[in-house]
Amino acid sequence: xxxxxxxxxxxxxxxxxxxxxxxxxxxxxxxxxxxxxxxxxxxxxxxxxxxxxxxxxxxxxxxxxxxxxxxxxxxxxxxxxxxxxxxxxxxxxxxxxxxxxxxxxxxxxxxxxxxxxxxxxxxxxxxxxxxxxxxxxxxxxxxxxxxxxxxxxxxxxxxxxxxxxxxxxxxxxxxxxxxxxxxxxxxxxxxxxxxxxxxxxxxxxxxxxxxxxxxxxxxxxxxxxxxxxxxxxxxxxxxxxxxxxxxxxxxxxxxxxxxxxxxxxxxxxxxxxxxxxxxxxxxxxxxxxxxxxxxxxxxxxxxxxxxxxxxxxxxxxxxxxxxxxxxxxxxxxxxxxxxxxxxxxxxxxxxxxxxxxxxxxxxxxxxxxxxxxxxxxxxxxxx
Numbered sequence: 001x002x003x004x005x006x007x008x009x010x011x012x013x014x015x016x017x018x019x020x021x022x023x024x025x026x027x028x029x030x031x032x033x034x035x036x037x038x039x040x041x042x043x044x045x046x047x048x049x050x051x052x053x054x055x056x057x058x059x060x061x062x063x064x065x066x067x068x069x070x071x072x073x074x075x076x077x078x079x080x081x082x083x084x085x086x087x088x089x090x091x092x093x094x095x096x097x098x099x100x101x102x103x104x105x106x107x108x109x110x111x112x113x114x115x116x117x118x119x120x121x122x123x124x125x126x127x128x129x130x131x132x133x134x135x136x137x138x139x140x141x142x143x144x145x146x147x148x149x150x151x152x153x154x155x156x157x158x159x160x161x162x163x164x165x166x167x168x169x170x171x172x173x174x175x176x177x178x179x180x181x182x183x184x185x186x187x188x189x190x191x192x193x194x195x196x197x198x199x200x201x202x203x204x205x206x207x208x209x210x211x212x213x214x215x216x217x218x219x220x221x222x223x224x225x226x227x228x229x230x231x232x233x234x235x236x237x238x239x240x241x242x243x244x245x246x247x248x249x250x251x252x253x254x255x256x257x258x259x260x261x262x263x264x265x266x267x268x269x270x271x272x273x274x275x276x277x278x279x280x281x282x283x284x285x286x287x288x289x290x291x292x293x294x295x296x297x298x299x300x301x302x303x304x305x306x307x308x309x310x311x312x313x314x315x316x317x318x319x320x321x322x323x324x325x326x327x328x329x330x331x332x333x334x335x336x337x338x339x340x341x342x343x344x345x346x347x348x349x350x351x352x353x354x355x356x357x358x359x360x361x362x363x364x365x366x367x368x369x370x371x372x373x374x375x376x377x378x379x380x381x382x383x
Contacts, residue, residue, distance in 0.1 A: 014041040016199030022071030031057045033223040046202045048210040049220035091160030093173045099144040106140035112163040130158040168200040249297035257289045264371040271346045275313045277374035290379025299373035300350035302365045311371040319363045329358035
């Protein structure tokens with residue numbers, strides 16, 4: 001990841017964390033490959049990807065729990081590549097919270113201050129402030145086993161922030177919570193991060209968490225950084241088939257460029273359907289070039305009747321399966337056509353809002369594809 005450094009009024013860079021060509025190898029296995037990462041002061045940066053992609057390894061190198069095989073790690077402009085974890089002034093929260101069961105909440109939160117030059121009165125003040133910030137001001141005499149999972153997560157967060165760290169590192173801290181509590185806690189976590197203004201590196205494999213909480217999203221795959229940017233940009237303009245497929249529900253159709261029409265690139269898919277696609281910054285593609293179309297499931301609009309419009313493409317389809325989601329439905333579709341018509345027998349997904357009753361299984365519908373909603377990728381080896 002590489003973002004432009006921000007400058008302070010004194011002319012110094014305002015980056016909390018910088019990774020320069022950092023790589024991590026375990027024998028012959030390369031877990032993280034030549035990664036550049038910049039976390040500006042006050043930013044919430046999320047490392048997102050599947051298991052084994054290198055996101056947790058990256059976070060553990062920042063923390064000092066692992067040493068990089070190559071490269072340099074800087075915190076607040078100071079190289080910490082050879083600095084042990086206890087001298088990096090970092091706040092860490094892990095999936096299992098790692099609370100001491102035999103200690104009170106107060107002693108758990110105060111533990112990080114034990115070996116610092118902090119007076120007893122200041123310890124009390126800081127602990128009380130931290131507990132107030134996580135909305136558990138009256139829990140200091142309780143034990144962890146007397147708290148709910150969400151409360152334990154808040155205590156772990158209070159312990160991380162009480163030391164006034166330079167950077168907050170969060171390794172899937174919400175994954176042990178149930179779905180409703182996760183949603184509640186991610187709102188609280190973002191509120192606390194904003195209130196403190198502390199640079200945060202957050203690791204998750206959960207797309208909704210990453211999209212909802214991040215200022216910057218770093219999508220990783222097999223040790224590589226696939227794409228970096230604001231969540232809305234990464235979601236709407238995926239830079240690779242992996243990002244498109246991993247983030248949300250996408251239909252990826254291989255095909256060839258067949259010229260231009262009305263300011264759109266005309267693509268004929270391998271199944272024979274013709275789709276118009278916005279060029280964005282990918283204009284000038286030669287006719288015949290292999291490409292891939294990314295069609296987000298929620299951007300495919302279903303209708304009962306043929307309704308052509310400028311800059312749109314239409315395909316007929318039959319509903320195979322419906323997942324009813326309450327306010328919306330996820331449809332599994334197969335395109336159809338008359339005998340000899342192109343564009344048939346392609347499986348697609350669409351997610352549409354519904355008015356009480358979704359289209360039933362077996363229904364024939366029209367899929368409307370707006371050219372502005374298509375993303376055009378290079379053909380690639382797997383096209």
